[in-house]
Amino acid sequence: MDGTTVIARQLPLLTQPPVEACCAPLQAAPLADAEATELARRFAALSDPVRLRLLNLLATAADGAMCACDLVEPVGKSQPTVSHHLKILREAGLVVSEKRGTNVWYAAVPAALESLRDALAPHP
Amino acid sequence: MDGTTVIARQLPLLTQPPVEACCAPLQAAPLADAEATELARRFAALSDPVRLRLLNLLATAADGAMCACDLVEPVGKSQPTVSHHLKILREAGLVVSEKRGTNVWYAAVPAALESLRDALAPHP
DNA sequence: CCAACGTATTGACACTCGTCGATGTCTGCG
DNA sequence: CGCAGACATCGACGAGTGTCAATACGTTGG
Numbered sequence: 179m180d181g182t183t184v185i186a187r188q189l190p191l192l193t194q195p196p197v198e199a200c201c202a203p204l205q206a207a208p209l210a211d212a213e214a215t216e217l218a219r220r221f222a223a224l225s226d227p228v229r230l231r232l233l234n235l236l237a238t239a240a241d242g243a244m245c246a247c248d249l250v251e252p253v254g255k256s257q258p259t260v261s262h263h264l265k266i267l268r269e270a271g272l273v274v275s276e277k278r279g280t281n282v283w284y285a286a287v288p289a290a291l292e293s294l295r296d297a298l299a300p301h302p
Numbered sequence: 303m304d305g306t307t308v309i310a311r312q313l314p315l316l317t318q319p320p321v322e323a324c325c326a327p328l329q330a331a332p333l334a335d336a337e338a339t340e341l342a343r344r345f346a347a348l349s350d351p352v353r354l355r356l357l358n359l360l361a362t363a364a365d366g367a368m369c370a371c372d373l374v375e376p377v378g379k380s381q382p383t384v385s386h387h388l389k390i391l392r393e394a395g396l397v398v399s400e401k402r403g404t405n406v407w408y409a410a411v412p413a414a415l416e417s418l419r420d421a422l423a424p425h426p
Numbered sequence: 427c428c429a430a431c432g433t434a435t436t437g438a439c440a441c442t443c444g445t446c447g448a449t450g451t452c453t454g455c456g
Numbered sequence: 457c458g459c460a461g462a463c464a465t466c467g468a469c470g471a472g473t474g475t476c477a478a479t480a481c482g483t484t485g486g
Contacts, residue, residue, distance in 0.1 A: 205412065209358035214351035221354075225346035226444080227338035234333040237425075246463065256446055261464055263444090280453045280462050288329065288424055295422040298415045301361075350474080371432065380476055385434055387474090404432045404483045 192243050192274050192285040197292075203299040220294055223270035228253050229263045236273060236286040243285040246275075316367050316398050316409040321416075327423040341421055347394035348418070352377050353387045360397060360410040367409040370399075 200220070201213040209217075224230060231253050236244055250260050264284060267273040271290045276283050324344070325337040333341075347353060355377050360368055374384050388408060391397040395414045400407050 204354065204358050204415065205361040205410070208362060209355055211351065211355070214354040214358070218349050218351040218354055221345050222349035225342050225349045227335065227342040228444085230328065230338040230342055230345075231333055231335070234328050234338070237329040238332060255444090257463075258447080258465080259445055265464085277453095277463090282463060286329070291328065291422045292424065295419050298419040298422075300412055300416065352474085369432095379474090381433075382435080382477080383475055389434085401433090401482095406433065 192276050192283060194285075194287060194289065195271070195274060197271060197287065197289040199293045199296060201297055203301070204297055205299070205301045217297055220270055223266055223272055224294075226263065226266075228255055228259070229267055232260070232263055232284075233267060233272060233286055236284055237288070237291075239285075243283045246282045246284060249284070316400050316407060318409075318411060318413065319395070319398060321395060321411065321413040323417045323420060325421055327425070328421055329423070329425045344394055344418055347390055347396055350387065350390075352379055352383070353391055356384070356387055356408075357391060357396060357410055360408055361412070361415075363409075367407045370406045370408060373408070 200216045201209060224233075232249060235249060235252055246261070246264065249264070250257050253260060255263075264273065264275070268275055268284075271287060273284050273286055275285075324340045325333060348357075356373060359373060359376055370385070370388065373388070374381050377384060379387075388397065388399070392399055392408075395411060397408050397410055399409075
């Protein structure tokens with residue numbers, strides 16, 4: 179937990195995956211049931227304070243990524259709980275992960291946040 | 303349920319309340335615990351498909367507002383369930399309501415959506 | 427004043443979710 | 457090989473949530 183940040187600068191950043199928008203802006207066009215369900219699922223990933231803090235830590239990380247071991251202490255939850263929340267963020271496409279030796283590195287996916295931002299965009 | 307829309311055009315739109323942002327953008331500055339909890343509470347209001355459809359109906363309403371009686375059938379849930387979701391949206395500041403006779407009119411609050419949008423804004 | 431209507435509230439139920447301790451899995455090291 | 461460390465998964469528990477039928481409340485119209 180001490181030498182991790184040193185290694186980080188020597189490794190490439192995690193590759194960002196493609197992000198597909200699910201719906202038109204809420205204030206623009208009618209929302210179908212399936213679209214509403216999918217959009218609700220994505221917003222649900224943001225509806226927990228621990229997940230927001232994790233996402234915030236990753237999004238503001240100096241190296242663009244952080245070791246899972248360095249995420250446990252800042253949020254003040256147990257290691258299984260943090261692992262659980264990281265899994266939910268990953269399944270929602272909000273973060274990506276990559277195994278490096280015994281550690282796992284996580285990075286935020288800004289395009290995924292931008293996609294949700296678009297859903298809240300005002301009417302043109 | 304038939305003459306309601308006719309009356310709507312003859313009445314003023316619901317007044318929009320002031321909206322206060324709770325946090326800096328997720329990707330910009332560190333997020334304190336209290337801020338994370340408040341932001342999570344607001345996103346939780348968007349984490350249900352029925353509420354997203356209600357918000358979508360209100361935000362795209364031709365008159366900028368709709369009678370509660372006209373919101374039940376489109377979402378396909380019981381009247382108490384719709385009333386429950388409208389209450390959650392109202393407590394989250396995403397909609398406002400106003401009683402007109404026996405009916406209650408609801409309108410979306412675009413500024414509240416914009417506030418959440420700001421929280422997802424990219425790093426400058 | 428009473429009946430009918432629109433909306434909110436209550437109570438109950440099944441289900442999901444956040445949390446943690448215990449355990450499993452995999453990697454690197456001596 | 458065997459041990460130690462990092463992370464994920466499992467099992468269990470309490471709290472919260474979405475849903476509806478039944479009911480209460482408030483307003484309008486006859």
